[in-house]
Amino acid sequence: MQSTARVVVIGGGVVGVSTLYHLARMGWSDVCLLERHELTSGSTWHAAGLLPLFNLSYSVGKLHQYSVDFYPTLEAETELNVGFSNVSNIRLATSQDRLDEYLYYAGVARTIGVEVNFLTPDQVREAWPLCETQNVLGAIQHPADGYIQPADLTQALAKGARNRGAKIYRNTVVNGITQKPNGEWIVSTDKGDITCEHVVSASGNFARQTGAMVGLDIPVVPVEHQYIVTEQHPAIMERRAKGLPEMGVLRESDASWYMREEAGGLLLGPYEVGAPACYLDGPAPNAEYELFPDALERLEPYILSAIERVPAFGEVGVKRVYNGAIAYTPDGSPIVGPAWGKKNFWLNEGHSFGITAAGGAGWQLANWIVEGEPSIDMMGVDPRRFGDYAGRGYLVEKNEEAYAKVFTVHYPDEEREAARPLRQTPCYDRMKKLGAVFGSVFGWERPNWFAPEGYELSEADLDKPDVILNHNHPDVDNEPVREKWSFRRSNYFDFVGAECRHVHEKVGLQDMSAFAKCEISGPGAESWLDGLLTNAVPKKVGRVSLSYLLTSRGGVRSEFTVYKMAPQRYYLVSAGAYERHDHDYLKKAMPTDGSVTFERLTTAMGVLVLAGPRSRDVLAKLTDANLSNEAFPWLTGKTISIGAAPVEALRVNFIGELGWEIHHPIETQNYIFDKLMAAGAEFDIKPFGIRAMVSMALEKSYKLIPRELSVEYSAYESGLDRFISLKKPGFHGKDALLAWKDKGLANAFVTMEVHDVTDADARGSEVILKGEDVVGRATSGGYGWRIGKSIALAMVNPAYAAEGTELEIVILGQRYRATVIADSPFDADNTALRA
Numbered sequence: 001m002q003s004t005a006r007v008v009v010i011g012g013g014v015v016g017v018s019t020l021y022h023l024a025r026m027g028w029s030d031v032c033l034l035e036r037h038e039l040t041s042g043s044t045w046h047a048a049g050l051l052p053l054f055n056l057s058y059s060v061g062k063l064h065q066y067s068v069d070f071y072p073t074l075e076a077e078t079e080l081n082v083g084f085s086n087v088s089n090i091r092l093a094t095s096q097d098r099l100d101e102y103l104y105y106a107g108v109a110r111t112i113g114v115e116v117n118f119l120t121p122d123q124v125r126e127a128w129p130l131c132e133t134q135n136v137l138g139a140i141q142h143p144a145d146g147y148i149q150p151a152d153l154t155q156a157l158a159k160g161a162r163n164r165g166a167k168i169y170r171n172t173v174v175n176g177i178t179q180k181p182n183g184e185w186i187v188s189t190d191k192g193d194i195t196c197e198h199v200v201s202a203s204g205n206f207a208r209q210t211g212a213m214v215g216l217d218i219p220v221v222p223v224e225h226q227y228i229v230t231e232q233h234p235a236i237m238e239r240r241a242k243g244l245p246e247m248g249v250l251r252e253s254d255a256s257w258y259m260r261e262e263a264g265g266l267l268l269g270p271y272e273v274g275a276p277a278c279y280l281d282g283p284a285p286n287a288e289y290e291l292f293p294d295a296l297e298r299l300e301p302y303i304l305s306a307i308e309r310v311p312a313f314g315e316v317g318v319k320r321v322y323n324g325a326i327a328y329t330p331d332g333s334p335i336v337g338p339a340w341g342k343k344n345f346w347l348n349e350g351h352s353f354g355i356t357a358a359g360g361a362g363w364q365l366a367n368w369i370v371e372g373e374p375s376i377d378m379m380g381v382d383p384r385r386f387g388d389y390a391g392r393g394y395l396v397e398k399n400e401e402a403y404a405k406v407f408t409v410h411y412p413d414e415e416r417e418a419a420r421p422l423r424q425t426p427c428y429d430r431m432k433k434l435g436a437v438f439g440s441v442f443g444w445e446r447p448n449w450f451a452p453e454g455y456e457l458s459e460a461d462l463d464k465p466d467v468i469l470n471h472n473h474p475d476v477d478n479e480p481v482r483e484k485w486s487f488r489r490s491n492y493f494d495f496v497g498a499e500c501r502h503v504h505e506k507v508g509l510q511d512m513s514a515f516a517k518c519e520i521s522g523p524g525a526e527s528w529l530d531g532l533l534t535n536a537v538p539k540k541v542g543r544v545s546l547s548y549l550l551t552s553r554g555g556v557r558s559e560f561t562v563y564k565m566a567p568q569r570y571y572l573v574s575a576g577a578y579e580r581h582d583h584d585y586l587k588k589a590m591p592t593d594g595s596v597t598f599e600r601l602t603t604a605m606g607v608l609v610l611a612g613p614r615s616r617d618v619l620a621k622l623t624d625a626n627l628s629n630e631a632f633p634w635l636t637g638k639t640i641s642i643g644a645a646p647v648e649a650l651r652v653n654f655i656g657e658l659g660w661e662i663h664h665p666i667e668t669q670n671y672i673f674d675k676l677m678a679a680g681a682e683f684d685i686k687p688f689g690i691r692a693m694v695s696m697a698l699e700k701s702y703k704l705i706p707r708e709l710s711v712e713y714s715a716y717e718s719g720l721d722r723f724i725s726l727k728k729p730g731f732h733g734k735d736a737l738l739a740w741k742d743k744g745l746a747n748a749f750v751t752m753e754v755h756d757v758t759d760a761d762a763r764g765s766e767v768i769l770k771g772e773d774v775v776g777r778a779t780s781g782g783y784g785w786r787i788g789k790s791i792a793l794a795m796v797n798p799a800y801a802a803e804g805t806e807l808e809i810v811i812l813g814q815r816y817r818a819t820v821i822a823d824s825p826f827d828a829d830n831t832a833l834r835a
């Protein structure tokens with residue numbers, strides 16, 4: 001075995017081998033793969049081989065699309081047949097919400113470039129004559145979809161990789177990984193050590209054990225997944241004898257199962273509620289081609305529903321049941337990208353649709369390793385989207401939930417229940433008492449909106465269709481149901497409107513403690529931050545600026561509020577959901593000479609947002625600080641006292657009203673909360689939530705990662721011009737950004753008014769049309785209560801970005817007139833913010 005390599009890939013399942021293949025294809029031939037037994041002997045060999053294109057995540061959708069396009073090309077390259085059956089995939093809808101999901105998905109698919117057809121029940125029967133179509137409202141079909149032979153695919157990828165110089169060592173167990181002071185890695189195996197520049201962990205169900213070798217708590221815990229293969233059925237054999245095409249993959253989404261033909265019989269794969277997490281301590285050292293005993297009793301309702309839909313399934317005996325471990329993460333998407341805190345250690349783990357995702361995940365990870373960046377937005381699969389809170393107990397609860405909800409309707413406002421309420425800020429109970437309906441981000445509980453006292457939905461309000469998956473509202477023991485999820489305006493719509501109007505007319509209080517926070521300090525802090533971020537770093541104590549971290553290509557990676565709180569001390573605030581991501585980039589980019597220090601403050605500091613025209617009046621009652629515009633202008637901060645509590649008050653907010661973000665030691669939160677509520681009583685202070693904030697941010701055309709801001713869009717395309725300082729000597733990504741601009745920008749950020757919407761606002765991912773041409777995609781959308789308009793933010797072809805341009809947007813299958821309007825339709829001059 002070789003003793004050095006540029007990259008060592010651990011794991012010879014389809015994912016590891018695809019990563020190896022793509023590294024070699026990008027010209028890195030000094031790469032090798034280590035597999036403890038035989039290729040595919042982990043999870044890959046027993047997969048059903050389906051390649052579903054359907055995915056509401058832009059990142060995952062793109063990875064799947066790449067795979068389905070790429071796999072059929074392997075045969076010509078390697079002369080090995082990958083067993084790709086392009087039989088198409090039909091997903092049934094038996095409820096209006098399910099149809100809405102498909103209509104929404106059609107926008108995602110069209111913007112990614114995936115072909116989707118809508119079928120009537122008759123067309124379903126034509127394609128799948130053994131399928132009964134009672135209660136079917138419609139279906140979607142992916143013509144490019146199908147299934148593949150996972151082992152053949154892996155072997156073809158392996159041959160392609162070897163042909164390009166890569167080496168594969170089978171029966172070689174990795175038992176230790178260490179990093180040398182110079183950054184090189186040593187991968188130790190039972191056959192000797194390999195010193196390398198990069199390590200890729202693609203170890204499937206062993207992910208947590210591989211992670212433990214380098215001190216990483218990898219958020220992957222597998223769940224049991226079963227599928228059943230029947231004996232041959234005469235009707236299918238007859239179809240075969242007649243040379244009729246295979247009926248394709250059938251998915252009964254509302255009953256949570258898939259079915260396809262298999263060797264003249266049928267294969268049924270349910271995603272059942274109650275499937276247990278497994279391999280909590282990893283598979284046994286000698287595990288190989290491992291299956292668990294079947295647990296058919298769990299599948300009973302799904303089998304009955306399958307027989308009802310496809311009676312032929314009940315007419316033949318079961319030939320074999322496969323019950324294997326399927327790797328899961330808390331949100332069901334894989335983790336592909338850099339490991340946090342470890343330079344040149346990469347993860348390609350947590351794949352629950354690994355046969356489908358392997359091609360794309362290998363392609364993008366190879367790009368990331370070789371080029372330093374992925375070429376598509378990978379935020380949806382970034383390993384750093386989870387934090388330390390995602391430990392073993394959390395993973396068991398969340399991953400079982402993610403598995404059980406593979407087929408639930410993925411409402412944009414869905415808030416899942418498992419492992420909650422985990423991270424509570426001190427004012428959680430106070431907010432709850434005030435009617436907070438919570439959502440969760442990065443494990444934190446955050447009020448989404450506030451329901452009036454005693455408000456709850458009845459069974460009739462919930463209007464649930466009679467299907468196995470009835471999940472259109474949060475289901476928490478001993479809690480009333482107060483919201484119903486939807487793709488359309490739902491029951492909370494007017495309550496959110498009332499919150500927006502209240503903040504606009506009076507004053508509101510919001511808990512934003514989930515923000516990611518850190519302090520960057522030291523003699524080198526200012527020059528380092530200046531050379532890293534796009535905007536000029538504040539030079540005067542008390543100044544606040546908004547600044548961006550770009551990719552080396554000039555796309556946008558992170559957004560930071562930068563506050564100079566003292567000489568050589570900067571306080572950085574960024575999105576709560578990206579704490580690990582943002583902090584990892586900062587820490588990895590820091591100079592190693594000790595001139596700059598990083599301190600995480602996320603859980604040390606709470607944030608209460610006081611906003612609205614009366615916010616100054618409220619605060620004035622509690623502090624002797626001069627709050628006048630002259631003494632405390634917009635985009636400045638100060639240490640002030642609120643009663644006896646010292647706080648950092650920043651005159652910024654995300655909603656476009658007069659107001660302060662009050663950053664405080666977390667243990668003083670309730671003291672401050674009570675003071676503000678008491679002082680605000682005479683001004684009718686009320687709490688407001690995330691949904692009101694999002695609506696008001698839309699009216700200000702504020703941009704979000706990874707929507708309007710993404711590694712795929714240049715910072716200029718996203719309209720960040722005024723946050724980019726070309727005066728300073730440089731910042732990370734500057735040359736590439738300017739080169740991108742010179743080459744020409746393919747997209748332009750616009751704000752649009754959507755006309756005649758009565759029921760469903762844009763959500764992001766909708767197609768923007770000029771005539772029949774797709775000229776852009778919506779990135780966010782919703783209703784603006786202060787301007788009384790339905791709005792969408794979008795990235796469009798620059799030819800259609802001028803104010804007044806008339807376009808159309810497709811929302812849930814309906815075309816609406818959409819006019820490009822000036823950015824910040826509410827208070828374009830920032831009069832309220834500067835008041």
Ligand SMILES: Cc1cc2nc3c(=O)[nH]c(=O)nc-3n(C[C@H](O)[C@H](O)[C@H](O)COP(=O)(O)OP(=O)(O)OC[C@H]3O[C@@H](n4cnc5c(N)ncnc54)[C@H](O)[C@@H]3O)c2cc1C
Nearest residue numbers: 011013015036042043044048049050174204353354355356
């Ligand atoms: C019943 C079932 C049906 C499925 N059906 C589908 C489907 O239809 N479509 C789909 O897309 N997906 C399906 N999946 C999921 C799919 O099987 C996985 O997502 C995929 O196989 C993951 O591939 P992988 O390479 O990540 O992991 P694996 O195939 O498990 O490969 C990981 C490899 O790493 C090796 N390894 C681990 N630790 C070490 C070490 N220390 N040293 C050396 N080697 C090591 C292991 O031996 C293993 O071979 C199914 C899964 C199950 C259980």
